[in-house]
Amino acid sequence: MPLISSFLILIMLIAALAALFFDNLLNSIIAAGLVSLIASVLFYFLKAPDVAMTEAAIGAGLTTAIFVLALYKTERGKSE
Structure with a gap:
């Protein structure tokens, strides 16, 4: 189990850095x-x-959907 957890933490760090450095806001949200x-x-x-179900529903699902909706409601989302 520690090997899987370490692998997931590594992927998580890579995704966090990718969100930080992406120029496209939609890619950062994803x-x-x-x-x-x-x-x-x-x-x-x-x-x-x-806690896992709550994080998946609220953190991954609802928050991502709200960010995508907010992106497309602004002028920045329409120009990309």
Whole structure:
């Protein structure tokens, strides 16, 4: 299990850095959603399924959808 957790943490760090350095805002939003999704998988591995479901639903799902909607409601989202 530690090998899988280490691999997921590495992917999470790469996605977080990608979200930081992407020029396209939509790509940054998707990378941030990936960070949240991996966090939910890690919570599940830590035997916290209730926290994992909440993180997946709110963190990865709803927050990503709100960010994408906000991006397309602004002028910046329409020009890209």
